[in-house]
Amino acid sequence: MTARAVETWTLQPLTDFVREASVRLVLLMTPAGQVLAQSGFSRAVDVMSAAALGAAIVASTAELAKQLRQAPFAALNHQGHRHGIFLSTFPIERGTVVVLAVYDLDVSSLGLVQLFYEQLAADLKAASPKGSVPKQVLAADFERELSESLNTLFGR
């Protein structure tokens, strides 16, 4: 399974996580839905949909926690009949990273995903460039930036 990254420092931790946790699909992104890296996706439209939906869930659960005067939820897990979906966030120096992982229940488990997610978070924190400010995407550049990111993510 091929992992590809817009931010190259995310690639090795992502590859390790995919191998160790035996997850099927993974997206690393910002809370705004800007994709940093992906593994397992074969179509750009799927990446865009998953990123938008994942970011929306993070935003809505964060707001729900705020309404309840609680800290934001640490992680969200949805277990279906054949697949599980794990969504979580953690801070790095440059901001917040959102991890969306989909795993087959026959191959992996929530316990394995949680275990290696901790390692992924630690590895990404260590690999994150220090002292640099993430590039801001302006509305005028959005389409070009998105197009370039998708080209990188799918090796075009």
Next chain:
Amino acid sequence: MNNALDLVTRVRGVRGAMLVSADDGLVVAEQLMEGIKGSAVAALAASLAGRLRRAMEAAGIGTSVFWHLQADQGTLLVVPAASGILVVAVAEPDVNIGLVRLELLRAGEAIT
């Protein structure tokens, strides 16, 4: 559930006992000595249990009632109980396997 784990942890050489959900690899109950990472053991045990179950089904030799994984610095012993729970013991390499197996089976019966 803690009574079931007491049966296992009172055996000499046992460093901890856990009840683990076989489906998702999460800890249901645990009695562990310091230094044992319960979440890692639970995830490993559930992952191995799932793979073993599929391999044994494919081989047509039924389901497992007990398994024993010997490592350099310790031993993992597991009894799959009813209702999707694994009874897991983490022990010293030289533990009395027969005695731990007996207590794991008793603990498995106690939680059903």
